[in-house]
Amino acid sequence: MGRVLEAYVGEYASGKSENAINRGRQLARKGRRVRLVDLDLVEPFYTLRPLKRRLAREGLEVLAWETNELVGLGEAAIPIKKEMTTALAFAGDVIIDLGYGVDGRKLLNLVAGSFATDNAGARLRLLMVVNTTRPLTSSVPLIVAYIQEFGAVDGLINNTHLGAETTVELIQEGAVLVTEAARRVGLPVVATAALRPYARQIGPYDRMGNPVRPLDRYMCDAFW
């Protein structure tokens, strides 16, 4: 298996950061070198920054500001760290958590090699995280419209949940919608992501045959 290069993109509050962290952890547990990049520079809330040290202790190389490095900047736009512009020049896997929406995607224009293929044929894949309980991605036509507005991506991740009110059936219903939307635009569903207890109940594949990725919660500690 060559280098894994993935950027987690999509609708605001869809679960991009949680999925990026967990993907990084999953790869690291296999003994792979993983760099996790915080390119959520849209707003100061709910980013990887407060988790930087904890994730580093858990074996990830984290490229992110620390909250205290930004003290004094107020709400002026958060600058890109110069190391982020060469984030993909790394011998191991690179997982990018990208700010929300079309404007978040534009940040990739500042990262060298975002749209290129490396010598071994690896290239950055954009994975769109979809929670079908989010109103703007709550039906097949709305998911399709969102993808069309956003631009080309390489695959979808069903991340349907309702916080504390999540049920296995809800996740499965999300899988049905996301899979149908993916079929209409000719994209694969890379995974259904679910918190570990739900993932255990669902098993290795969801109702639509998509692989299930268990999630551990990190972002609840990352408000600021």
Place this chain on the structure above:
Amino acid sequence: MKEVVRKGCTVFSDHGPAFGWDGGLLRKGGRVIKETQLTGEYGAVLEKEQRSFMTGNEVVAWAALAAEADFMYGYPITPQNEIMHYWSRLAPHFGRGFLQTEDEMAAGFAMLGGALVGKKTFCATAGPGNILMQEPIAMAEMMQIPGVWIIQQRGGPSTATVIYSQQELRLTTAGGNGEGLRIVYSTASHQELFEYTIKAFNRAWQYRFPTFVLGDGYQAKLREAVTLFRPAAKGWTLIPAEPLVRGPGIPALDREPVHLRNTFNIEEELYARLEEQLAAYERLTPEVVEWEVEVGPETEVLLVAHGIVARAAKQAQKMLNQQGQKVGYFRPITVRPFPGTALRQAVGANPNLRLLVVESAYGQLLSMVKAELYGLTNPIDTLLKPGVGVTAEEIVATVTKRAPKEVCHGG
């Protein structure tokens, strides 16, 4: 193509378009008819009444849509920005409008113009934006032009933080150079943000006083489940916006002329007008005030908090009662008009009752509570944390450990 006909929208009468930009809107019988391929899909979000996982800012945008608001005027400021983002994503699918002005003062004045020609208008702001907005709000108060303002409080004073506080309570309830004749709802959950935003539109156009939903940065950004719905599905009737000026007929011949004033030549003229307005405000107060209370004859400590801090207080009350403490809870939902009679009733029967006032500000709620309890001698403890959040655990620790700090001696 299905027709989307909006109820109560009479603005596009024979006067032509009220705004230059919207010449592309389809009209039929004076009503706006416009849809896109996604209108039905977005509309279905309200119809289905499913649980949705949302941030508070998004909830407000959907509430404005459900309340059939016509137009948002705004200027960006954290933490309210996604109200603008989501409204401007939704509005084009429903023939509604959005205008980003050059600053908050312009947004506020543009709102008044929209309301004059019969648009249901709203705005969202915070912190320094809330300060700038006070001038148009004072004008709205003087001229009784309706409008809805969403305030997502951030740290203060000045630019301070983009995060959170309850430091805009005084500004929102009593800002401006007048008497603070406003209606202000302080919400504590996403469901309340949705329902009170809808209610705020009705109150604004019913009473024609500036109406506010007072949220905060936590509620703005927090994610939790909420059920969106169409007001009609709950039997709620929306009050339509009618043009305040440029009505049919010739003024003074066919109808009374409309003369909305914010300038008066002599003191007595102003005084007469204010007396009318103050009387109107007194009349609406019992119809509008809302609160939550849990108190009994055995209650020893009454937690008093508003907004999201009231949510922590409610949790603390539960934890303390499980420990065998006799703790009650009082939460003003309208912080203006303040439910003073209800608070006094909750406290007044029991001279041994201690109050614990909790807020993310340095005594803004406290001063309101003291004013309402004038003459009573109940001790008042405080947990005042300006610009930062308050947890249920902190409230529990305060109740179980702290000695009384402050006593209300009745002024």
